[in-house]
Amino acid sequence: xxxxxxxxxxxxxxxxxxxxxxxxxxxxxxxxxxxxxxxxxxxxxxxxxxxxxxxxxxxxxxxxxxxxxxxxxxxxxxxxxxxxxxxxxxxxxxxxxxxxxxxxxxxxxxxxxxxxxxxxxxxxxxxxxxxxxxxxxxxxxxxxxxxxxxxxx
Numbered sequence: 001x002x003x004x005x006x007x008x009x010x011x012x013x014x015x016x017x018x019x020x021x022x023x024x025x026x027x028x029x030x031x032x033x034x035x036x037x038x039x040x041x042x043x044x045x046x047x048x049x050x051x052x053x054x055x056x057x058x059x060x061x062x063x064x065x066x067x068x069x070x071x072x073x074x075x076x077x078x079x080x081x082x083x084x085x086x087x088x089x090x091x092x093x094x095x096x097x098x099x100x101x102x103x104x105x106x107x108x109x110x111x112x113x114x115x116x117x118x119x120x121x122x123x124x125x126x127x128x129x130x131x132x133x134x135x136x137x138x139x140x141x142x143x144x145x146x147x148x149x150x151x152x153x
Contacts, residue, residue: 026136027095030102030129033136034095035088037127038108042086046076054130054137062123062145085111089122100131108143121146 021029033052040048050073057069075081092107104127111120124147128140 023097026097026102026131030097030104030136031093031095033129034093034104034106034127034138037138038086038088041072041076042083044076044079044081044083046073049073049076052138054132054139057137057139057141059141059143061143081112081114083110083112085109102129102131102136103127104129121149123147 037049037052039045040052050069053069053072055069057072059067059072061067087109088106089109092105094105096103096105104125106125107122108125109122111118113119124144126142127138129136130139
């Protein structure tokens, strides 16, 4: 019985510690999670994407198209796109934390083939995460239109 009480206390302390993480610790955790998510998309790793995305996740593109978690997982499983790049540009990621909500913004470079058509562009995105009892979950994403190509100097 004492062992059970000690296990419950240890679990409660671990949860309390997670809930009382500093904004800086939260920002680091969310930054790493968002980077992990981008890598999962690049690899069409539906299992990792499923772990990070909230069940009610929504993505809105710059053209106003709306995609659900099921849409993204289905696309990854079917490998509808193959990615050479799906990477945040170094130094552009910024995480802002407000209590149990965090927003990641970054410049993303996408180089892929989808439906036999090559694509190579950059866009800005905002990814919103919320803290849940099981950890941070990606709940809402918004992506800009592809940015115009930079003129060569």
